[in-house]
Amino acid sequence: xxxxxxxxxxxxxxxxxxxxxxxxxxxxxxxxxxxxxxxxxxxxxxxxxxxxxxxxxxxxxxxxxxxxxxxxxxxxxxxxxxxxxxxxxxxxxxxxxxxxxxxxxxxxxxxxxxxxxxxxxxxxxxxxxxxxxxxxxxxxxxxxxxxxxxxxxxxxxxxxxxxxxxxxxxxxxxxxxxxxxxxxxxxxxxxxxxxxxxxxxxxxxxxxxxxxxxxxxxxxxxxxxxxxxxxxxxxxxxxxxxxxxxxxxxxxxxxxxxxxxxxxxxxxxxxxxxxxxxxxxxxxxxxxxxxxxxxxxxxxxxxxxxxxxxxxxxxxxxxxxxxxxxxxxxxxxxxxxxxxxxxxxxxxxxxxxxxxxxxxxxxxxxxxxxxxxxxxxxxxxxxxxxxxxxxxxxxxxxxxxxxxxxxxxxxxxxxxxxxxxxxxx
Amino acid sequence: xxxxxxxxxxxxxxxxxxxxxxxxxxxxxxxxxxxxxxxxxxxxxxxxxxxxxxxxxxxxxxxxxxxxxxxxxxxxxxxxxxxxxxxxxxxxxxxxxxxxxxxxxxxxxxxxxxxxxxxxxxxxxxxxxxxxxxxxxxxxxxxxxxxxxxxxxxxxxxxxxxxxxxxxxxxxxxxxxxxxxxxxxxxxxxxxxxxx
Amino acid sequence: xxxxxxxxxxxxxxxxxxxxxxxxxxxxxxxxxxxxxxxxxxxxxxxxxxxxxxxxxxxxxxxxxxxxxxxxxxxxxxxxxxxxxxxxxxxxxxxxxxxxxxxxxxxxxxxxxxxxxxxxxxxxxxxxxxxxxxxxxxxxxxxxxxxxxxxxxxxxxxxxxxxxxxxxxxxxxxxxxxxxxxxxxxxxxxxxxxxxxxxxxxxxxxxxxxxxxxxxxxxxxxxxxxxxxxxxxxxxxxxxxxxxxxxxxxxxxxxxxxxxxxxxxxxxxxxxxxxxxxxxxxxxxxxxxxxxxxxxxxxxxxxxxxxxxxxx
Numbered sequence: 001x002x003x004x005x006x007x008x009x010x011x012x013x014x015x016x017x018x019x020x021x022x023x024x025x026x027x028x029x030x031x032x033x034x035x036x037x038x039x040x041x042x043x044x045x046x047x048x049x050x051x052x053x054x055x056x057x058x059x060x061x062x063x064x065x066x067x068x069x070x071x072x073x074x075x076x077x078x079x080x081x082x083x084x085x086x087x088x089x090x091x092x093x094x095x096x097x098x099x100x101x102x103x104x105x106x107x108x109x110x111x112x113x114x115x116x117x118x119x120x121x122x123x124x125x126x127x128x129x130x131x132x133x134x135x136x137x138x139x140x141x142x143x144x145x146x147x148x149x150x151x152x153x154x155x156x157x158x159x160x161x162x163x164x165x166x167x168x169x170x171x172x173x174x175x176x177x178x179x180x181x182x183x184x185x186x187x188x189x190x191x192x193x194x195x196x197x198x199x200x201x202x203x204x205x206x207x208x209x210x211x212x213x214x215x216x217x218x219x220x221x222x223x224x225x226x227x228x229x230x231x232x233x234x235x236x237x238x239x240x241x242x243x244x245x246x247x248x249x250x251x252x253x254x255x256x257x258x259x260x261x262x263x264x265x266x267x268x269x270x271x272x273x274x275x276x277x278x279x280x281x282x283x284x285x286x287x288x289x290x291x292x293x294x295x296x297x298x299x300x301x302x303x304x305x306x307x308x309x310x311x312x313x314x315x316x317x318x319x320x321x322x323x324x325x326x327x328x329x330x331x332x333x334x335x336x337x338x339x340x341x342x343x344x345x346x347x348x349x350x351x352x353x354x355x356x357x358x359x360x361x362x363x364x365x366x367x368x369x370x371x372x373x374x375x376x377x378x379x380x381x382x383x384x385x386x387x388x389x390x391x392x393x394x395x396x397x398x399x400x401x402x403x404x405x406x407x408x409x410x411x412x413x414x415x416x417x418x419x420x421x422x423x424x425x
Numbered sequence: 426x427x428x429x430x431x432x433x434x435x436x437x438x439x440x441x442x443x444x445x446x447x448x449x450x451x452x453x454x455x456x457x458x459x460x461x462x463x464x465x466x467x468x469x470x471x472x473x474x475x476x477x478x479x480x481x482x483x484x485x486x487x488x489x490x491x492x493x494x495x496x497x498x499x500x501x502x503x504x505x506x507x508x509x510x511x512x513x514x515x516x517x518x519x520x521x522x523x524x525x526x527x528x529x530x531x532x533x534x535x536x537x538x539x540x541x542x543x544x545x546x547x548x549x550x551x552x553x554x555x556x557x558x559x560x561x562x563x564x565x566x567x568x569x570x571x572x573x574x575x576x577x578x579x580x581x582x583x584x585x586x587x588x589x590x591x592x593x594x595x596x597x598x599x600x601x602x603x604x605x606x607x608x609x610x611x612x613x614x615x616x617x618x619x620x621x
Numbered sequence: 622x623x624x625x626x627x628x629x630x631x632x633x634x635x636x637x638x639x640x641x642x643x644x645x646x647x648x649x650x651x652x653x654x655x656x657x658x659x660x661x662x663x664x665x666x667x668x669x670x671x672x673x674x675x676x677x678x679x680x681x682x683x684x685x686x687x688x689x690x691x692x693x694x695x696x697x698x699x700x701x702x703x704x705x706x707x708x709x710x711x712x713x714x715x716x717x718x719x720x721x722x723x724x725x726x727x728x729x730x731x732x733x734x735x736x737x738x739x740x741x742x743x744x745x746x747x748x749x750x751x752x753x754x755x756x757x758x759x760x761x762x763x764x765x766x767x768x769x770x771x772x773x774x775x776x777x778x779x780x781x782x783x784x785x786x787x788x789x790x791x792x793x794x795x796x797x798x799x800x801x802x803x804x805x806x807x808x809x810x811x812x813x814x815x816x817x818x819x820x821x822x823x824x825x826x827x828x829x830x831x832x833x834x835x836x837x838x839x840x841x842x843x844x845x846x847x848x849x850x851x852x853x854x855x856x857x858x859x860x861x862x863x864x865x866x867x868x869x870x871x872x873x874x875x876x877x878x879x880x881x882x883x884x885x886x887x888x889x890x891x892x893x894x895x896x897x898x899x900x901x902x903x904x905x906x907x908x909x910x911x912x913x914x915x916x917x918x919x920x921x922x923x924x925x926x927x928x929x930x931x932x933x
Contacts, residue, residue, distance in 0.1 A: 036643050050650060058657035065663040067840035067863040068822070074612050075836050078827040138822020138837065138864025141668065145677075145802040145821055152677050152803040152819070160801035160825055222921045223795065223831025300766050377756060377786060377833045378765035381613055560932070567911065568904035569724070572891035574881065577904075578714075581879030592891065600729060600890060602775045607736035609770065610749045 023421060027186055034413065035406045041258070045405065049398040056395010059388045060135050068138055070388040076381035077372040079136070081389040084364035085396070086132040088243070090214045091236060091363060093125035093170065095244010097207035098275050099268075104200050110265040116181060116415060117262075118248055119174045120407040122207070126171040128400035135392050159217045166210045173203045182411055188420045211236045218371065226304035226371045235286045236363065241279040243359040245272045246332075246352035253345045255408065261416040262408075273342045280333045280355060287326070287362065303378065308370040317382045318370055325361030328354045488512075490534035499531040519597040521557075528553055528595070554589045565589075677803070678816040678856070686710065689818075690855060697853065697860060701846040710855040711877035713810035719871050719926065720811070720898040721882075722908040723785055726932035728892040730755050730776040730783030737887030738787075741872060742858040743850050745842035752869035753787040753884060754833065763915070787884070788813060788834035788869035789917070789925030796826035796835060796868075805866070811898070811926050812871050814856040820865040827866065831918050832925075835868045871895075898926065 038046075063070040073080045096118030102108040103115040134140050145151035146164060155161040177196055184191040215233035222228055249272050252264050294305035306312055311319045332355035341347045374380045385393075413419040493511070503509060504524040506516035518525075530538035537545045537553050545552050555562035564570035572592065576582035592600070675689060694708040735751045744750035756768040760780050768784075777783065790811050797805050797813060804820040807813050827835040841863040853859040854874030861867050872882040876895070885893040896903035908914060914928035 037639070054653050054657045057654060058660070061658040061660040065660040068837070069840040072613065073839075075827065075833070076611070078824045078837060136823065138824070139820065141673070142819070142821045145804070145819055154801050154803045158799050158801045158825070160799065160823065164801065221795065221829050223829065223918070300764050303766070371828070375833050376831045377754060377770070378768040379770060381611060383613070564932075567907040569894055569907055569911070570891060572888055574886040576879045577876065577881050577896050578879035587891065592889070602777070603729060603731040603889070604775050605730065605732035605773060607732050607739065608749060608773060609735070609751060609754065610747070611771070
């Protein structure tokens with residue numbers, strides 16, 4: 001593979017500051033060239049994503065100009081599609097760790113070869129998280145108020161400041177890991193364990209923390225009984241360890257299909273499938289115990305749960321939505337338990353998609369919206385996202401997918417040794 | 426029987442009297458009341474019935490209660506407007522088992538009468554009310570009953586307190602039913618049909 | 622990708638066709654993005670540097686605060702075309718902690734307080750915004766199940782009672798705890814305030830409040846010039862910007878000058894009692910002494926400065 005207008009270069013010179021200043025911009029430039037080169041299908045895919053992204057950007061700009069009245073959120077349901085997707089995305093980012101653990105703690109070599117996909121997924125997902133929070137702000141122009149030391153950062157009292165720290169920290173950690181690995185491989189060097197393995201270990205703990213903190217964001221609110229549950233953080237982790245691995249399995253299958261140069265071995269996929277078989281059942285068990293606890297005792301604290309499960313006082317917009325999610329989760333769990341399903345790429349992708357959609361519903365709108373219904377004064381105002389909200393959210397998804405596509409596209413030839421500073425392999 | 430002062434809106438001159446209560450919170454009810462209410466006398470409405478009798482040249486004529494009652498023998502059993510004639514037609518009395526003379530003073534229709542027989546000025550009607558409505562009167566004295574406007578900190582400004590009859594029609598003291606006129610317009614909260 | 626054909630362009634001599642096409646694509650993309658976000662220009666122009674870099678309320682020194690108040694006052698006057706508008710900032714009165722009580726035996730749900738709040742506090746006219754919601758509740762329970770504030774029938778309805786709810790100025794306010802930028806805090810007189818010029822509009826406080834006491838400005842409030850209440854306070858009823866939180870502040874622009882709150886003055890039933898909790902002779906202390914009071918959702922530990930009681 002030849003890339004762009006690259007000329008063959010001499011082998012990597014001895015490392016020095018001067019060498020770094022020369023090599024690193026060149027590295028960035030070659031990555032940029034690489035990122036924008038591809039087949040017709042690649043261009044079509046990226047053009048489509050760009051179009052969706054632009055629609056989203058336009059919708060957001062109008063929302064900023066006209067006010068949040070463009071959304072269908074109200075003083076009753078004051079968080080909606082944005083925060084629902086944010087919550088789900090934090091899980092997706094944390095879910096990537098399910099590749100890191102086998103690769104680094106269990107020294108699974110096959111997994112180690114492609115572990116970077118989990119880390120790149122984390123980067124794209126965290127960027128999406130940050131965007132989803134930004135579009136939910138009434139005054140995004142005042143973001144600087146949130147900067148430590150410059151604004152007034154209500155740390156450690158506000159869980160939201162914890163979330164700012166863990167999300168940005170997780171982003172930096174993964175940028176460092178991916179950047180370091182890619183750059184050293186590009187230079188044709190062996191990555192020095194000293195420089196990244198401790199950070200990888202940190203990232204495992206950190207991945208747990210991002211979703212725990214995000215769960216505490218909700219479970220710390222005493223006035224919202226649906227969220228005010230000690231099980232929320234474990235549930236978030238269990239569902240994250242479903243959505244992350246299934247997304248990665250599907251990605252691996254797609255990459256194989258499009259002929260990626262990454263060494264995607266069956267055993268890596270099998271490991272992920274085994275993980276999902278367990279986590280998806282744990283997630284369902286936790287959901288079931290929430291449902292039981294809410295319904296058996298009864299009382300007004302369970303009104304939100306009853307609204308979600310069965311509807312309340314004739315209001316039941318979320319009921320079909322919720323049971324669709326449960327159905328998808330259950331069906332996916334059954335599919336994952338059937339050995340034959342995992343053997344064929346087609347059926348495995350279907351099972352992954354069902355699990356992914358199931359978690360998206362359960363942890364997204366299926367969790368955030370009913371937290372507000374009925375309101376704290378027990379009035380019922382329902383919520384359905386506006387067109388603006390759908391557009392903005394779709395735009396962010398498109399942006400995240402662009403980021404993910406490009407980063408894999410760049411990483412694959414470098415990691416497989418086909419592209420390096422010393423020329424093309 | 427006459428149509429008396431206060432909130433009974435028979436005539437044009439009926440204006441709610443307002444008690445000015447200094448911060449000291451001294452009792453405005455039995456006893457101390459008269460002195461403070463004296464200052465209000467000038468502003469208080471003239472009593473009597475404003476009448477617009479057919480054929481009478483001077484419409485809106487104000488006639489003092491004593492004009493008739495000085496020459497008539499009071500009937501202590503009268504308890505409803507239907508028992509009366511002339512000026513009292515249409516008067517709604519819905520006040521427990523009270524009769525007219527439970528409150529009105531038959532020996533001087535320019536005043537009211539306490540249960541013990543002592544007469545009391547119309548301006549001090551609260552004293553009369555307190556005979557039966559002791560819990561409300563006690564709350565009123567503590568500032569826990571009855572509306573007010575002005576200053577919570579009376580060292581900074583005046584507080585105007587409403588009297589019993591500003592809110593309660595003495596002849597039918599129950600608060601009238603009201604209709605809320607101002608409602609939040611919540612998006613997506615469908616206006617409910619009229620409630621049960 | 623082995624082709625390395627070069628095309629000669631007058632300016633970009635020696636650039637491959639693919640690179641040139643990429644350049645065109647990038648330029649198109651950037652242009653499209655610029656067009657897509659162009660609505661932002663509608664608001665970007667309205668914001669001055671002074672406004673944008675204004676410090677947090679608590680960090681303003683006296684001189685800076687005066688400048689901010691003067692600027693806000695000037696803007697408010699210009700907006701409404703009225704010269705009688707003042708924007709002040711009354712500090713808490715030492716030795717005063719405000720508290721409120723409502724007599725639920727007397728309240729009949731007429732909602733005059735809701736409207737008084739609406740007018741006093743320059744609320745958005747389009748949404749009938751107000752800091753108060755009056756709940757109609759079925760008799761027989763103090764739970765909020767079946768609460769409704771949209772009733773329009775004659776009140777009081779049989780078998781119902783009424784409970785006005787507004788900010789309880791909690792001593793342990795969940796809203797203050799969760800704010801990531803300290804845009805909301807509890808003042809020395811117990812009032813929980815919002816710096817409308819610091820709030821970023823994340824609405825975490827709105828999710829945290831167990832009493833639905835907080836409101837978000839989903840759009841810029843619209844108040845006809847002739848209806849604007851000219852007596853305005855920085856932390857209270859000045860007309861709020863779009864995209865920030867607001868809440869009941871016990872009419873601090875009135876109460877910090879010794880006056881009663883607007884909702885109390887408007888109440889035709891005399892159900893509302895307001896005063897200084899630290900003054901043993903105050904009406905509010907008399908309520909606590911002589912009545913059996915309760916607070917809403919006491920189990921949450923929010924410690925409201927707002928009490929309910931029944932006479933009978």
